[in-house]
Amino acid sequence: MKICVCGKGGSGKTTIIKLMADVLRDRGCKVIVLDSDESNPALYRALGLSAPPCSLMESLGGKRAVQEKMRAAMARGEEEPALSIWQQDSMSLKDLPSDYVAENRGIYLIQTGKIERSMEGCACPMGVVTREFLKKFSLHTGEIMLVDMEAGIEHFGRGIETGVDGVVCVVEPSYESVLIAQNVMKLTSSSGASFKGCVLNKVMDEDQEMNLRSLLDESKVPVIGRIGYYQEIQKASLAGMPPTCDRATAEMVPIVDRIFK
Ligand SMILES: Nc1ncnc2c1ncn2[C@@H]1O[C@H](COP(=O)(O)OP(=O)(O)OP(=O)(O)O)[C@@H](O)[C@H]1O
Numbered sequence: 543m544k545i546c547v548c549g550k551g552g553s554g555k556t557t558i559i560k561l562m563a564d565v566l567r568d569r570g571c572k573v574i575v576l577d578s579d580e581s582n583p584a585l586y587r588a589l590g591l592s593a594p595p596c597s598l599m600e601s602l603g604g605k606r607a608v609q610e611k612m613r614a615a616m617a618r619g620e621e622e623p624a625l626s627i628w629q630q631d632s633m634s635l636k637d638l639p640s641d642y643v644a645e646n647r648g649i650y651l652i653q654t655g656k657i658e659r660s661m662e663g664c665a666c667p668m669g670v671v672t673r674e675f676l677k678k679f680s681l682h683t684g685e686i687m688l689v690d691m692e693a694g695i696e697h698f699g700r701g702i703e704t705g706v707d708g709v710v711c712v713v714e715p716s717y718e719s720v721l722i723a724q725n726v727m728k729l730t731s732s733s734g735a736s737f738k739g740c741v742l743n744k745v746m747d748e749d750q751e752m753n754l755r756s757l758l759d760e761s762k763v764p765v766i767g768r769i770g771y772y773q774e775i776q777k778a779s780l781a782g783m784p785p786t787c788d789r790a791t792a793e794m795v796p797i798v799d800r801i802f803k
């Protein structure tokens with residue numbers, strides 16, 4: 543199953559990915575994380591890696607080369623959603639050269655590519671690479687892919703969700719985060735993926751959780767669990783260390799059950 547984790551900027555998508563990956567790995571799954579956020583550079587640190595892998599963008603010859611492929615395909619009359627970036631019909635983890643995959647304790651990281659230079663152009667090629675990679679990447683038995691998305695909802699415009707099975711939205715205690723979750727649920731329904739529900743994150747107390755739940759309930763957005771606000775997660779983040787927190791991991795267990803039941 544391929545699951546993408548999205549939500550408002552800073553709501554905790556990357557943190558939730560790491561906590562989820564740990565729970566799944568401990569259950570014996572091979573967890574493949576795809577970093578599709580072209581801005582934030584530190585997912586590899588959250589996974590306890592000393593360096594990120596080379597990007598898929600580099601494997602394709604760089605962003606310019608991908609832009610050229612996109613132009614050529616459009617000149618042939620191919621419309622955006624059908625753009626063919628990889629020739630092969632399908633690929634799996636073993637088909638990727640070792641430089642393009644980093645691994646730590648049973649969790650594998652692949653990344654699309656980052657914005658590197660001023661004036662290098664928009665991030666659309668990253669979106670195309672992520673979308674096409676997700677469509678062509680085949681999971682073997684026991685493998686699960688988690689996709690760490692960029693903040694907000696632009697990725698829906700790029701059609702990235704057309705390549706995943708499910709969407710999870712992380713909601714922090716803010717009205718804006720709730721509005722984004724409503725939008726994510728609506729956009730997911732038109733993408734073909736299934737909306738798995740919201741994970742409430744950074745919840746300070748029961749009052750806050752109830753308020754957040756009733757706001758989401760009003761718009762019929764399902765909640766699949768909550769993770770508290772934990773100082774140790776903050777501290778680890780500032781130190782560039784993986785967010786390890788036993789209480790948060792325990793709260794993640796029923797969430798994983800609901801998503802992967
Ligand atoms: N449950 C939590 N308790 C305390 N701090 C948290 C929790 N979850 C996330 N944080 C902190 O909130 C900040 C944002 O988290 P994170 O980077 O995971 O969010 P994000 O949604 O991936 O952000 P971005 O949109 O920038 O990619 C980090 O400093 C992180 O340590």
Ligand SMILES: [Mg+2]
Nearest residue numbers: 555556579582
């Ligand atoms: Mg992030």
